[in-house]
Amino acid sequence: MQIxxxxxxxxxxxxxxxxxxxxxxxxxxxxxxxxxxSPMRExxxxxxxxxxxxxxxxxxxxxxxxxxxxxxLAGLAAAAAGAVAAGLGSALAARDAAARYQxxxxxxxxESHLYPDRERWEVAAILHRYGVRGQVLRQAVxxxxxxxxxxxxxxxxxxLDLSEPDPGRAARSATILAVAQVVAGMLPVLxxxxxxxxxxxxxxxxxxxxxxxxxxGLRAQSEDLPPLRGAVQALALGAAAAVAAxxxxxxxx
Amino acid sequence: MQIxxxxxxxxxxxxxxxxxxxxxxxxxxxxxxxxxxSPMRExxxxxxxxxxxxxxxxxxxxxxxxxxxxxxLAGLAAAAAGAVAAGLGSALAARDAAARYQxxxxxxxxESHLYPDRERWEVAAILHRYGVRGQVLRQAVxxxxxxxxxxxxxxxxxxLDLSEPDPGRAARSATILAVAQVVAGMLPVLxxxxxxxxxxxxxxxxxxxxxxxxxxGLRAQSEDLPPLRGAVQALALGAAAAVAAxxxxxxxx
Numbered sequence: 001m002q003i004x005x006x007x008x009x010x011x012x013x014x015x016x017x018x019x020x021x022x023x024x025x026x027x028x029x030x031x032x033x034x035x036x037x038s039p040m041r042e043x044x045x046x047x048x049x050x051x052x053x054x055x056x057x058x059x060x061x062x063x064x065x066x067x068x069x070x071x072x073l074a075g076l077a078a079a080a081a082g083a084v085a086a087g088l089g090s091a092l093a094a095r096d097a098a099a100r101y102q103x104x105x106x107x108x109x110x111e112s113h114l115y116p117d118r119e120r121w122e123v124a125a126i127l128h129r130y131g132v133r134g135q136v137l138r139q140a141v142x143x144x145x146x147x148x149x150x151x152x153x154x155x156x157x158x159x160l161d162l163s164e165p166d167p168g169r170a171a172r173s174a175t176i177l178a179v180a181q182v183v184a185g186m187l188p189v190l191x192x193x194x195x196x197x198x199x200x201x202x203x204x205x206x207x208x209x210x211x212x213x214x215x216x217g218l219r220a221q222s223e224d225l226p227p228l229r230g231a232v233q234a235l236a237l238g239a240a241a242a243v244a245a246x247x248x249x250x251x252x253x
Numbered sequence: 254m255q256i257x258x259x260x261x262x263x264x265x266x267x268x269x270x271x272x273x274x275x276x277x278x279x280x281x282x283x284x285x286x287x288x289x290x291s292p293m294r295e296x297x298x299x300x301x302x303x304x305x306x307x308x309x310x311x312x313x314x315x316x317x318x319x320x321x322x323x324x325x326l327a328g329l330a331a332a333a334a335g336a337v338a339a340g341l342g343s344a345l346a347a348r349d350a351a352a353r354y355q356x357x358x359x360x361x362x363x364e365s366h367l368y369p370d371r372e373r374w375e376v377a378a379i380l381h382r383y384g385v386r387g388q389v390l391r392q393a394v395x396x397x398x399x400x401x402x403x404x405x406x407x408x409x410x411x412x413l414d415l416s417e418p419d420p421g422r423a424a425r426s427a428t429i430l431a432v433a434q435v436v437a438g439m440l441p442v443l444x445x446x447x448x449x450x451x452x453x454x455x456x457x458x459x460x461x462x463x464x465x466x467x468x469x470g471l472r473a474q475s476e477d478l479p480p481l482r483g484a485v486q487a488l489a490l491g492a493a494a495a496v497a498a499x500x501x502x503x504x505x506x
Contacts (some may be wrong), residue, residue, distance in 0.1 A: 053338060057334060060327075065257075072318075075321060076502040078331055088490050104448040130403045140380065158411065237338065241337040
């Protein structure tokens with residue numbers, strides 16, 4: 001394998017405007033962003049999130065002396081409500097993102113008709129930021145702006161940072177999240193149904209923390225981060241939520 | 254105002270490879286995405302999320318005949334745990350995203366040394382997708398690749414879709430989320446503390462649904478979407494979460 005050496009130039013401290021004309025007037029823009037995740041991360045992080053509230057709610061009720069039957073009811077309610085809030089919330093957010101994408105796309109297309117010089121300049125400004133200059137910059141901008149669909153594609157992607165939403169993917173994400181959360185949410189509740197008494201709280205904590213550590217580790221691994229870091233973070237999150245629940249309930253309840 | 258007319262060309266059905274050489278070998282890449290929101294959206298959506306679980310949990314317990322004191326404990330526990338899970342969860346996710354960004358950046362930089370032809374080709378492929386061709390494409394790629402920092406910046410932003418994380422912004426987001434959720438989470442619980450009896454459930458539902466509709470409308474408005482749509486979605490989410498909580502708890506509890 002041959003390794004080509006590229007001369008590294010320091011960027012000029014005052015950026016040159018070579019090829020970048022002064023900005024023509026145009027409408028103001030908002031910066032927007034769009035989130036996406038892999039199914040693996042969604043499953044693992046959904047399950048991890050699903051553990052936290054049922055554990056915190058049941059531990060608080062059991063710790064403050066509630067009847068086991070009511071502890072179980074509260075844990076199941078938290079598991080189901082959390083799963084629906086996460087799954088349906090994710091589906092509705094995706095629906096909004098799709099509507100928003102169409103709206104921004106129509107606006108960007110309209111601006112390319114109404115303010116073609118400004119929209120060309122915005123393309124130029126983006127390429128200029130990465131070192132394209134002079135005649136090459138002008139020609140590259142003309143090439144992009146010569147096809148309106150590509151021109152609008154470029155602005156959606158590189159100016160507004162919006163990717164075209166995928167409804168199938170959004171529906172799959174929402175389902176994964178909801179199922180992972182409600183299944184995981186049963187785990188902290190089970191010991192109260194099977195064991196009862198003060199031992200149930202201990203078993204619930206043990207099962208929850210073991211699952212949190214495993215899921216946190218898997219999640220970190222899926223992101224190429226150290227699994228131990230992920231495990232510790234997930235444990236800290238679960239413990240902090242339970243402590244906060246206990247403190248607030250014990251103080252105000 | 255003069256409206257310039259731009260000739261709209263149909264893209265060729267078979268994309269031309271003019272200026273885009275065959276892909277040299279290189280390591281495989283993962284597509285990654287990064288999410289961001291405005292403080293307004295975070296506040297409004299945090300408060301909206303904060304209502305759902307305490308309402309669903311308290312409505313389920315009250316509806317299934319739990320004592321008011323335990324209904325209140327469970328609602329407070331859900332509010333506090335939800336706030337910590339959202340706020341600390343968001344802060345930890347931002348910490349992971351920052352670590353991930355550094356990791357990917359180091360990897361991309363290394364690849365620009367190890368596989369310069371492939372990395373140049375990837376720059377070319379991105380510009381080619383938007384219609385830049387031939388000599389202009391080659392010169393634009395050389396301009397970008399002539400400065401390694403800009404070259405890596407370009408790949409991080411346009412190939413991997415990763416923006417540099419802002420720790421200050423992440424900390425602010427986490428705080429907004431946690432505070433909004435815990436404050437909003439008190440609302441559905443208050444009627445049980447102030448009124449008691451079966452009337453409390455009605456007042457809790459009325460207050461929660463009014464707040465959900467207002468927050469859902471505001472949130473949609475902040476995204477340029479119809480406020481009524483946002484209000485209806487938020488109400489649907491709150492009602493679905495409460496029904497799911499009730500059904501699961503009544504079935505298994």
